[in-house]
């Protein structure tokens with residue numbers, strides 16, 4: 001037994017059209033419930049037990065949907081915008097109206113963005129208290145200070161003195177444009193860019209590679225997306241369980257789970273494996 005919802009809501013949730021389009025379709029006899037033509041779109045149906053068809057094809061009801069998008073530059077992480085295309089507009093075909101991006105990536109940032117209608121999961125992934133690792137690949141200009149890794153591991157202050165939690169910096173390549181991986185557990189406005197600014201460096205390219213247990217599918221080109229697999233969904237949900245990890249002093253700490261990040265390996269980062277969370281200090285106030 002599922003939830004009892006109106007037939008028109010059932011079909012609009014599944015991206016089959018607006019309420020008035022569904023009403024028109026019903027008038028024309030295109031909708032059936034359990035094998036009977038149904039013209040009353042305000043009647044209630046059970047999201048699991050009732051079989052709803054449109055034009056003869058079964059429409060299964062999915063309560064929660066999850067998509068992984070490789071966000072391209074020039075698209076905003078929002079559901080509506082007057083100036084730029086939005087990430088939800090990149091989803092084509094049948095799409096439900098209640099999908100939203102989990103967190104924001106800047107207009108010029110690429111990479112992993114989760115789109116869902118599951119508010120609880122979104123909250124858990126975004127809350128700083130949940131300590132979910134977000135790993136970014138960045139190209140930066142400027143000379144990184146010798147102690148950049150330590151400064152970030154200790155928890156630094158941004159130029160405007162805002163404190164940020166400890167972060168794990170891994171250097172892939174040093175040069176006039178350096179390539180680095182940074183794992184943070186917060187999502188302050190322009191946080192990665194501002195952390196490098198605090199070191200007198202400038203981010204010239206930024207891509208998110210992972211969020212919790214979810215890794216960007218390397219086969220997705222910018223602008224492409226796919227539904228999460230069942231395994232990815234289960235891992236993401238389970239990643240809120242507690243686990244014990246060690247901080248940079250080697251002391252044990254309780255930390256929300258997130259699987260070991262193999263970002264360095266995955267991104268071909270010269271075998272630099274970022275152990276997600278290995279830098280974390282006491283849960284809650286670091």
Ligand code: URA
Pocket residue numbers: 104105106107109189190191192193194206
């Ligand atoms: N930090 C940034 O500076 N920009 C992003 O888009 C994400 C994290």
